[in-house]
Amino acid sequence: MTTGKVTLLSAGPGDLDLLTIKAAKALAAADIVLLDDLVNPGIVSLAPRARVIRVGKRGGCKSTPQAFIQRLMQRYAGKGLHVVRVKGGDALLFGRAGEEITALRHAQIPVEIINGISSGFAAAASLGISLTHREHCQGVTFVTAHKQDHGEPNWAALAATGTTLAIYMGMTRIESLCQALLSALPASTPAAVVQWAATASERRWLGTLDRLAIDPVKEGLESPAVILVGNAVGEAVDWVTHHETRACAGDAHAAFNTWQDVTGTVQHAA
Amino acid sequence: MTTGKVTLLSAGPGDLDLLTIKAAKALAAADIVLLDDLVNPGIVSLAPRARVIRVGKRGGCKSTPQAFIQRLMQRYAGKGLHVVRVKGGDALLFGRAGEEITALRHAQIPVEIINGISSGFAAAASLGISLTHREHCQGVTFVTAHKQDHGEPNWAALAATGTTLAIYMGMTRIESLCQALLSALPASTPAAVVQWAATASERRWLGTLDRLAIDPVKEGLESPAVILVGNAVGEAVDWVTHHETRACAGDAHAAFNTWQDVTGTVQHAA
Numbered sequence: 001m002t003t004g005k006v007t008l009l010s011a012g013p014g015d016l017d018l019l020t021i022k023a024a025k026a027l028a029a030a031d032i033v034l035l036d037d038l039v040n041p042g043i044v045s046l047a048p049r050a051r052v053i054r055v056g057k058r059g060g061c062k063s064t065p066q067a068f069i070q071r072l073m074q075r076y077a078g079k080g081l082h083v084v085r086v087k088g089g090d091a092l093l094f095g096r097a098g099e100e101i102t103a104l105r106h107a108q109i110p111v112e113i114i115n116g117i118s119s120g121f122a123a124a125a126s127l128g129i130s131l132t133h134r135e136h137c138q139g140v141t142f143v144t145a146h147k148q149d150h151g152e153p154n155w156a157a158l159a160a161t162g163t164t165l166a167i168y169m170g171m172t173r174i175e176s177l178c179q180a181l182l183s184a185l186p187a188s189t190p191a192a193v194v195q196w197a198a199t200a201s202e203r204r205w206l207g208t209l210d211r212l213a214i215d216p217v218k219e220g221l222e223s224p225a226v227i228l229v230g231n232a233v234g235e236a237v238d239w240v241t242h243h244e245t246r247a248c249a250g251d252a253h254a255a256f257n258t259w260q261d262v263t264g265t266v267q268h269a270a
Numbered sequence: 271m272t273t274g275k276v277t278l279l280s281a282g283p284g285d286l287d288l289l290t291i292k293a294a295k296a297l298a299a300a301d302i303v304l305l306d307d308l309v310n311p312g313i314v315s316l317a318p319r320a321r322v323i324r325v326g327k328r329g330g331c332k333s334t335p336q337a338f339i340q341r342l343m344q345r346y347a348g349k350g351l352h353v354v355r356v357k358g359g360d361a362l363l364f365g366r367a368g369e370e371i372t373a374l375r376h377a378q379i380p381v382e383i384i385n386g387i388s389s390g391f392a393a394a395a396s397l398g399i400s401l402t403h404r405e406h407c408q409g410v411t412f413v414t415a416h417k418q419d420h421g422e423p424n425w426a427a428l429a430a431t432g433t434t435l436a437i438y439m440g441m442t443r444i445e446s447l448c449q450a451l452l453s454a455l456p457a458s459t460p461a462a463v464v465q466w467a468a469t470a471s472e473r474r475w476l477g478t479l480d481r482l483a484i485d486p487v488k489e490g491l492e493s494p495a496v497i498l499v500g501n502a503v504g505e506a507v508d509w510v511t512h513h514e515t516r517a518c519a520g521d522a523h524a525a526f527n528t529w530q531d532v533t534g535t536v537q538h539a540a
Contacts, residue, residue: 018385019290021290095400098406113394117386128381130367132364157427
């Protein structure tokens with residue numbers, strides 16, 4: 001019946017230059033753009049034809065209910081429009097894409113997924129480390145500290161894998177997760193926090209697991225941030241200075257500035 | 271002394287449209303391009319100024335030694351040139367970027383890292399699943415079956431995390447890894463194999479853990495492939511047909527065709 005469709009588009013960590021070419025093409029063709037609030041608002045400049053609707057929903061904050069977002073997507077796609085649902089990072093890593101795909105599938109609306117750069121990768125690039133340095137580990141685990149039932153992940157089991165841990169949404173429960181990890185890993189295990197990775201507001205902390213619940217908090221690092229734990233992180237130590245702010249270069253400057261202006265309020269709301 | 275630099279550039283899974291805008295810009299400015307052999311060779315069209323050197327090294331195959339690649343990077347960067355080292359997927363996930371960064375740092379050569387789409391994400395996009403569907407898991411673990419000491423990862427510990435497993439370089443040891451996973455996970459655990467994700471040669475298998483060592487092999491699926499195991503993978507089952515070959519669309523067609531021609535030999539050598 002309908003010729004409409006929904007594209008679940010991954011906006012990456014913030015720098016518009018980290019969008020894929022495929023994402024830029026989809027935005028250029030979009031009729032409707034639904035924008036999450038962790039996404040660089042400068043992205044709308046890439047969607048000149050589109051009507052833009054902000055549908056941010058941060059954990060614990062006043063936000064657009066998921067059911068309403070689903071209805072919006074279905075309504076506009078049902079009218080034959082190309083709806084681009086923009087999510088931060090990679091849409092397939094933490095972000096309820098699973099539920100959105102299921103709902104759209106049931107409504108028989110075609111869904112296209114466009115991958116992007118998740119902030120854990122951007123954090124590693126900023127630190128100048130491989131997430132899976134083969135002298136240290138054989139993999140990396142991306143895990144959210146924010147479980148659906150509000151319980152904690154099994155940190156002992158995660159630590160036992162020997163993989164680098166990339167912990168998302170962990171800043172609000174950093175004490176309890178550190179306590180759990182310290183039962184399973186040496187206090188000297190390298191650790192890092194990267195807030196707003198790959199944006200002009202990026203801040204980094206580098207240290208060891210025994211200081212992870214203390215120093216980054218003292219230095220004011222907060223959400224959105226990725227916490228990295230594991231020996232591979234130790235490769236970063238002589239590479240960056242503590243809480244150094246990364247300089248931004250090149251043509252993404254204007255977009256960054258726009259973003260900083262707008263995200264002032266987002267940060268305040270967080 | 272030198273004004274040269276090295277960019278470690280992530281080429282993503284193959285579709286040139288999955289390059290980031292930042293990667294395309296770096297290629298346009300490159301003097302020297304060092305190309306891995308799992309990278310879509312069509313990428314050189316984006317680096318018109320560059321001298322292209324192929325430095326493929328597949329596990330177990332005749333290949334360019336790592337030390338030689340390091341020397342090439344240092345030699346050209348030392349001459350003040352912009353060297354772009356192109357790696358498949360994301361350079362920071364399996365691919366010895368860690369060693370290359372360390373060597374370049376010791377040689378005091380500036381290194382820039384540009385992230386990309388790893389094939390595990392492209393595989394999930396192709397299957398239409400979230401890697402971390404919150405009804406099923408709280409994370410995803412990317413792990414290589416190919417350890418430095420040629421031993422096996424601790425599959426029991428990995429299974430105990432309850433995360434989705436995205437296993438790279440696993441096809442040549444699929445029997446032993448399945449056996450190990452079956453000791454820890456139900457035989458009915460959803461599993462998938464995606465070969466050449468996000469390319470014209472893409473092939474998929476969907477099933478359960480008890481068939482994972484048998485059916486994909488029977489159907490001829492082989493490296494390079496990502497193996498996905500976990501309940502989140504079950505969301506894909508009514509979404510794609512078994513060993514369906516994905517249709518390619520749009521302007522990446524020409525690049526795909528070039529790639530298929532060239533990779534005929536690569537696949538044979540694998």
